[in-house]
Amino acid sequence: MVNTETNRSVGMGDVEIILAGEELVLKPSYRAAKTLSAKYGGLTSAIERVVRLDLDLIVDVIAIGLGYTSTKRPPEDLGQKIFETGLTDDTGLIAERCITFLRVLAAGGRPLPSDDLDLGDDDDDADPPVG
Numbered sequence: 001m002v003n004t005e006t007n008r009s010v011g012m013g014d015v016e017i018i019l020a021g022e023e024l025v026l027k028p029s030y031r032a033a034k035t036l037s038a039k040y041g042g043l044t045s046a047i048e049r050v051v052r053l054d055l056d057l058i059v060d061v062i063a064i065g066l067g068y069t070s071t072k073r074p075p076e077d078l079g080q081k082i083f084e085t086g087l088t089d090d091t092g093l094i095a096e097r098c099i100t101f102l103r104v105l106a107a108g109g110r111p112l113p114s115d116d117l118d119l120g121d122d123d124d125d126a127d128p129p130v131g
């Protein structure tokens with residue numbers, strides 16, 4: 001898969017999102033971690049704000065993850081596309097993917113262990129086999 005904004009393929013630690021039907025890739029970097037940490041009082045605070053569905057922060061996370069900077073501005077309609085995609089529905093899972101991206105940044109850009117990515121129910125709580 002290729003990020004159409006940067007023409008770079010998906011790599012380790014990258015987080016894929018679907019925005020307005022287009023597949024894009026958030027690329028972890030030191031710059032992204034430093035910028036978001038400084039602006040929002042740390043990566044943990046940023047995660048908490050995503051949980052509260054802070055739209056301004058979510059737009060920033062996506063814009064910075066896509067490689068936009070103060071000199072390379074994101075498209076004017078980026079916020080609108082995020083809103084129309086939906087923050088929590090199955091269409092884009094934007095909030096969930098932003099949290100994953102922030103956690104990857106906290107891990108130094110490395111991918112999270114697969115068990116950290118499973119946000120579903122634990123099998124430990126499953127009923128024992130019958131028989």
